[in-house]
Amino acid sequence: MKKYWLLIWAVVVATSGCLKGQDDPVFPSPDLTIPEDESITLQSALPFPIGAAVNNNLIRTRAPYRDVVIKELNSLTAENAMKFSQLHPAENTYTWTEADFLVEFARQNNKRVHGHTLIWYKNPPSWALNYQGDAAAWDRLLKNHVQTVVNHFKGKVVSWDVVNEAIAENGTLRDCIWLQKLGPEYISKSFIYAHEADPNALLFYNDYGHEYGPTKRNGILKLVNDLKAQGVPIHGIGLQMHTRYNMSNNNIADAINTAAATGLKVHIAEVEISMNPDNIQDLTYSAGLAAQQKAKYEFLVRTYNAIPKNQQFGITTWNVGDSDSWIRGEYNRPDWPLPFDDNYHRKAAYQGILDGVK
Ligand code: XIL
Secondary structure (H helix, E strand, O other): OHHHHHHHHHHHHHHHHHHOOOOOOOOOOOOOEOOOOOOOOHHHHOOOOEEEEEOHHHHHHOHHHHHHHHHHOOEEEEOOOOOHHHHOOEOOEOOOHHHHHHHHHHHHOOOEEEEEEEEEOOOOOHHHHOOOOOHHHHHHHHHHHHHHHHHHOOOOOOEEEEEEOOEOOOOOEOOOHHHHHHOOHHHHHHHHHHHHHOOOOEEEEEEOOOOOOHHHHHHHHHHHHHHHHOOOOOOEEEEOOEEEOOOOHHHHHHHHHHHHOOOOEEEEEEEEEEOOOOOOOOOOOOHHHHHHHHHHHHHHHHHHHOOOHHHEEEEEEOOOEHHHOHHHHHHOOOOOOOOEOOOOOEEHHHHHHHHOOO
């Protein structure tokens, strides 16, 4: 009889991994957390705004996630809720519920909201992709979308990524529906329309890859400098900074400093530091990796903190903790790219961010 119970116990233990809930992390990190000093938070320690891309479902359902967002951050970006497809799924339909939820959560908790994103090659819904009309009709479509959205959030969303990822890897304008239908002016038009709808909103051009090297970066800088020279209302440049632990410090510094040299506000808008850029399926997070990640976050923050204060719009991480990072799903690999671990405890990377302003 005793043996029988032992067997049942053994089976339960052995299979408990299969009984995990769907919210459980797929790639749990080992406990590499740092001691939590309750008197310190990112938002109180940093001399510029600190934020994250957030997901409404996690705010609603995952208490430790919501608690970290409320406690640590003072700026929020909607991970998806303000994109074209989400807000404007049919020509005459706007769906505000999710984005409004986030804006109200931010208001209640005294957080700034950065709007992301009005025009992005990846996100037009099928009705827009299939839209039939001449250039004037496409211009109206663009204007209606931009102005309806900016107007809806006027006074609640302080800033917008007006155009996202318009430059290709070779530094030229990326082919997309907007370029095909409206020509290169789709970019300046988007800024002008957004500015008409909310003259107080800070308007950003947002892209990734500034730290890859000069080819793409020069294309981005030329675009924003041309917009400035034409008198287009552009106030900031967003460096997504989806980067990796082995990206060179020189490249990161060049990305930040050349952006600052435009004179525009600089937003590190979507940062994460991937620890598994080579997609190693059985990689595990280790103290050694954690230390490298800490050093990279520290360097990034130190460099950013050195640009002129009035250009520091803030730093935003893309997602909050490792278990909600889009990287795991996007690349189907274990990764630990954020300052909080799977359970929303502070990692060494968190300390690196704090050390970057010391
Ligand atoms: C990503 C979201 O994180 C995913 O949930 C979604 O499926 C695709 O978009 N650059 C951007 C962000 O500007 O909008 C992207 O967000 C990540 C890359």
